[in-house]
Amino acid sequence: MSEVPLLEVRDLAVTFETAGGPLPAVSGVSFTVGPNETLGIVGESGSGKTVLARSIMGLQPRARVTTTGSVRLNGSETVGASEAELRRLWSTEVAMIFQDPMTALNPVMRVGKQIDETLRVRLGMSRPAAKARAIELLEMVGIPSPAQRYDAYPGQLSGGMRQRVVIAAALACTPKLLLADEPTTGLDVTIQAQILNLLDDLKDRLHMSVVLITHDLGVVATRTSHLAVMYAGRIVEFGATRDVFARHRMPYTRALLESSPRVANPSHTRLAAIPGRPPNLLTLGEGCAFAPRCAYASERCHVERPPLSAPDAAGHTFACWNPLTEESR
Amino acid sequence: MLRYVVRRLVMLLGIVVVISIGSFYLIHLLPGDPAAVILGTGDTPANRAILYKQLGLDRPMVVQYFIWLRNILHGNFGISFISQTSVASTIRAALPIDLELILLSQILAFAAAIPLAMRSARKPDGFVDRILGAGSFTLLSIPPFIIIVLLVLVISIKLGIPNTGPSSYVSLGTDWIVNLESLTLPAITLAIGSFVLYYRVLRSDLIATLQEEFITVARSKGISRRRIMWRHAFRPSSVALLGSAGVNIGGLLASGFVVEYLLAIPGLGYTLIAAINASDYLLVQGIVLVVSVGVVVINFFFDFVINIVDPRISRE
Numbered sequence: 194m195s196e197v198p199l200l201e202v203r204d205l206a207v208t209f210e211t212a213g214g215p216l217p218a219v220s221g222v223s224f225t226v227g228p229n230e231t232l233g234i235v236g237e238s239g240s241g242k243t244v245l246a247r248s249i250m251g252l253q254p255r256a257r258v259t260t261t262g263s264v265r266l267n268g269s270e271t272v273g274a275s276e277a278e279l280r281r282l283w284s285t286e287v288a289m290i291f292q293d294p295m296t297a298l299n300p301v302m303r304v305g306k307q308i309d310e311t312l313r314v315r316l317g318m319s320r321p322a323a324k325a326r327a328i329e330l331l332e333m334v335g336i337p338s339p340a341q342r343y344d345a346y347p348g349q350l351s352g353g354m355r356q357r358v359v360i361a362a363a364l365a366c367t368p369k370l371l372l373a374d375e376p377t378t379g380l381d382v383t384i385q386a387q388i389l390n391l392l393d394d395l396k397d398r399l400h401m402s403v404v405l406i407t408h409d410l411g412v413v414a415t416r417t418s419h420l421a422v423m424y425a426g427r428i429v430e431f432g433a434t435r436d437v438f439a440r441h442r443m444p445y446t447r448a449l450l451e452s453s454p455r456v457a458n459p460s461h462t463r464l465a466a467i468p469g470r471p472p473n474l475l476t477l478g479e480g481c482a483f484a485p486r487c488a489y490a491s492e493r494c495h496v497e498r499p500p501l502s503a504p505d506a507a508g509h510t511f512a513c514w515n516p517l518t519e520e521s522r
Numbered sequence: 523m524l525r526y527v528v529r530r531l532v533m534l535l536g537i538v539v540v541i542s543i544g545s546f547y548l549i550h551l552l553p554g555d556p557a558a559v560i561l562g563t564g565d566t567p568a569n570r571a572i573l574y575k576q577l578g579l580d581r582p583m584v585v586q587y588f589i590w591l592r593n594i595l596h597g598n599f600g601i602s603f604i605s606q607t608s609v610a611s612t613i614r615a616a617l618p619i620d621l622e623l624i625l626l627s628q629i630l631a632f633a634a635a636i637p638l639a640m641r642s643a644r645k646p647d648g649f650v651d652r653i654l655g656a657g658s659f660t661l662l663s664i665p666p667f668i669i670i671v672l673l674v675l676v677i678s679i680k681l682g683i684p685n686t687g688p689s690s691y692v693s694l695g696t697d698w699i700v701n702l703e704s705l706t707l708p709a710i711t712l713a714i715g716s717f718v719l720y721y722r723v724l725r726s727d728l729i730a731t732l733q734e735e736f737i738t739v740a741r742s743k744g745i746s747r748r749r750i751m752w753r754h755a756f757r758p759s760s761v762a763l764l765g766s767a768g769v770n771i772g773g774l775l776a777s778g779f780v781v782e783y784l785l786a787i788p789g790l791g792y793t794l795i796a797a798i799n800a801s802d803y804l805l806v807q808g809i810v811l812v813v814s815v816g817v818v819v820i821n822f823f824f825d826f827v828i829n830i831v832d833p834r835i836s837r838e
Binding site for chain 2: 250252276279280281282283284285288289291293296297298299300301302310311314315346348359362363365
C-alpha cells in the first residue's frame, strides 16, 4: 500500500430494507487503494460486489437503503454526501464502468454526444472542443474511424465497441479512480481480453487507480496488485494478488481457485464446483457464512463468525477459524 | 431511413385512394335521388334523363369516380345544391379555424403535460404525483360539455373574456386579439382531454426509463437531474407520447365538432353539423374527405417524427 490512499473504505455496511427484513448486502468492508494501484474484488454472484461499487460511488438509491461507515475518495467523504457534493466528484475524481454495455448507453443518443456531454457539463468545454476531444477519446479506446463512429447510435455498434465507448465516456474527465464493475461479463471471450488489456494500458497512460470487480479469477490474476475476496457481503481474504493466489488461507478462496479452469490442467479435467449455494443474506446466522459449504468447518464456525486476522507483514489477512496451511493447501 | 419513408409514403397514398373511393360512394349510399331535389316539381322521366346526361350520372360508376377524382385534385369539390356556393370555398373558410384551434389546444396540452409528467416521474407516488394523478383523473371524468359550461362561467363571465359566436368570429389576420379571445375557451376545453392523455402516457414511460441503467450511468458522470430528465429520459420516453398525440389529434378533428357546435365556432365541425341538418350531401362529402385525409396525414407525420426520435424503429 502506498502512503496516501486515494480510496479509503472503513467499516462500510449497506443494508436494504426488504419485505423479509433487513438484508445486509455489504458488511464491515474496509480497504484502501493507493495511487496507480489496481485492486481486484472477486466473489460469486450476489456476494455484494456491485452494491459495494455503487456504494463507493454514492450511486446507491437512498430509499430503503442504510449505508454506514466511511468512504473517503481523495479525502472527500461520500457516505451521506448530498448528490450535489457527489456530482463534483463524479467523472473528475471517480468514474465507473458498468457491467452491461448493451444497457449502459442511451439507445437514442449518438455515442459521441454521450461522451462530449460529460466534457461540456463537467469541464465547461465548448461544443467544438468537446467534439474534438470526444473523437480523440474514441481513438484512444481503439475505435476505428472515430470521426464517423461519433455519429453512430449505440445500436449500430457491437458489444465490444459499445464497451469501448462506455470506457471512453468514463475516462473523459481523466478520473483518478476507475471502478470497473464486471467490465467484460457481457462480452465475447475474444473481446474480453482486448477490453482488459485496454483498461490496463489506459491505467498506466492516465495514471489512474483501478478497482476491478469480477467473478473471474483469471481476469484479476495478472492485472491487479491486490485482491479482495468477498463472500456474503464481507471481505473474507485480502492481500497482494500473488499472496492470495499462492498462499491463500481461506477455504472459500481455494474453492474459487479450484473452480476456475487452468491452462496447466490436462484436458477433460473436471472443474470442482463449490457445493451448495450462496447463503440467503436474510437468514445469516451467527457463524461463518461459508461454514455450511466448507469442508473444513468445525463446531465453532457455525456459532461464531471469524473476524479478519491481523495482517501479516505483506498485509495479507483472512477471516477463518481453520485456515489452510502449507500442507492442507 | 429513406427506404422507410418511401414505403410509408406508398402506404399513405394507398390509404388516401381507399378514402377517396369511400367518400365517393358515400353520396351514392344516401337515400333519395339528387335529380329529384334539383328538378323539384319538374321531375318527369324525360327531364330526369336530360339532367342525368348533364350531370354525367348516366356514365359508368368507375368513369364517374375518375371524373370526380380529377375535379377534387383540381380543388373542385363541386357546387352545393343547397347553398349554391362552392364546397371548396366553404371548406377553405372553415378549415383554418380548426387548424388554429387544434394547434392552440396542443400547445397548451404539451406545455402543461411535459413539465408536470417530469415532476411526477421524479418521485412516483410522492405527494405531487398523487395530487396530479387524482387531478388528472377528475378532469378525465368530466365530459367536455360540462367543462365548457364551467369554463364559460369562469372565463367568459368572471374574467370577462368574450366568447364570440359564428357571426362575430374574426380571423387571425384581421384582429388577432379578438381571434385569440374567441378561441381561448374551445382551445382550453380541447386541451384538457389531450393534457390528461399526454400527462399519463409520458409519466409512466418516464418512470420506466428512469429505471434504466443508462440513467444511472448518466448520473455517474455528474450530470444534473434536470439535464438527465430532458436530455436522457425525455426522448426515449416520448415514443408512446407521440403515437398517442397522432391518434389524439386525428380524433380532435372529429371530437372538436362538439366543442365547436356548443360554442358556435364556425369551423369544420360546426359546418358539418349544419350541412347534415340541411342534407347538403356534397358539403358533407367534401368535409369527410378533407378530415379523413387530414387524419391520415397527421398520423403519418407523427410516425415520421417517432422515427427521428427513436432511430431503432426504422432500423428494425
